[in-house]
Amino acid sequence: MSFDFEYMLSLMPILFKYLSTTMELACWGMVFSVILSVILANIRIFKIPVLNQLCQLYISFFRGTPLLVQLFLLYYGLPQIFPVLIGLNAFSATILGLTLHFAAYMAETIRAAIISVDRSQMEASLSVGMTTGQAMRRIILPQASRIALPSLMNYFIDMIKSTSLAFTLGVAEIMAKAQMEASSTFKFFESFLAVALIYWGLVVILTHIQTWAETKLNKAYSR
Structure with a gap:
C-alpha cells in the first residue's frame, strides 16, 4: 500500500481536537x-527524621519502576485494596500517576539546585531576621529555580x-484517537506519523520557550 499523504493531512484537525486533553494532563x-518535588527536596535537605527515610523509599520505588506499571497499580490495583478509590476515574489516575512518577525525579533535581546555591545566601538571610522558611521562599528557591529550569523543562x-x-x-x-483512527482505517503509518509530528511540534515550541526563559533568567548573571 502506498503512503496516503492526504489522509494524514485530513487526520491532523481531528487529532488537534484531542490535544487539549493531552496538554491538560501534562500541565496538571x-x-x-x-x-510535591519541592516538599520532598526540602525534607531530604533538612533530613527530617522518619520523613527523610520515607522520601528515599518513595523516590527509589517511583524511579525504579515503569510509569505504565504505576498507572496500572493506581487505576486497577489500589481500588481492590482501598474501596474508596473505586471512584477514581482514568483522567485523575493519569494525573496522579504522572505526578508521583515525575516528582521522584524532580525532587533530586531541585535538591541539587538548592544545594548549589551558596550557603552564605542562607546565612545572610538569617542574619537580617528571616526565618529559615522565609529565606528558602524569598532567597534560595528563586535562585535554585534558575538552575533547575533546564531540567524541569526537559521533564x-x-x-x-x-x-x-x-x-x-x-x-x-x-494518542488514543490516533490508535482508534488507525484501527478503523488500517492506515497505521499515516496515523502514527501524524501524531508523532504533533508531539514533535510541541517539543520544538517548548524548546524555544525554554531558551527564552533561560536567557531572561540569566540576564542578571551575564553582566
Whole structure:
C-alpha cells in the first residue's frame, strides 16, 4: 500500500481536537509534580527524621519502576485494596500517576539546585531576621529555580510524551484517537506519523520557550 499523504493531512484537525486533553494532563501533572518535588527536596535537605527515610523509599520505588506499571497499580490495583478509590476515574489516575512518577525525579533535581546555591545566601538571610522558611521562599528557591529550569523543562517535555500512556487506561487523548483512527482505517503509518509530528511540534515550541526563559533568567548573571 502506498503512503496516503492526504489522509494524514485530513487526520491532523481531528487529532488537534484531542490535544487539549493531552496538554491538560501534562500541565496538571507538572504543577502537582513541582509542588510535591519541592516538599520532598526540602525534607531530604533538612533530613527530617522518619520523613527523610520515607522520601528515599518513595523516590527509589517511583524511579525504579515503569510509569505504565504505576498507572496500572493506581487505576486497577489500589481500588481492590482501598474501596474508596473505586471512584477514581482514568483522567485523575493519569494525573496522579504522572505526578508521583515525575516528582521522584524532580525532587533530586531541585535538591541539587538548592544545594548549589551558596550557603552564605542562607546565612545572610538569617542574619537580617528571616526565618529559615522565609529565606528558602524569598532567597534560595528563586535562585535554585534558575538552575533547575533546564531540567524541569526537559521533564515537562517528557511528561507530555508520557501522556500517551493514558490511552491504556481509556483516556481519550491524542494518542488514543490516533490508535482508534488507525484501527478503523488500517492506515497505521499515516496515523502514527501524524501524531508523532504533533508531539514533535510541541517539543520544538517548548524548546524555544525554554531558551527564552533561560536567557531572561540569566540576564542578571551575564553582566
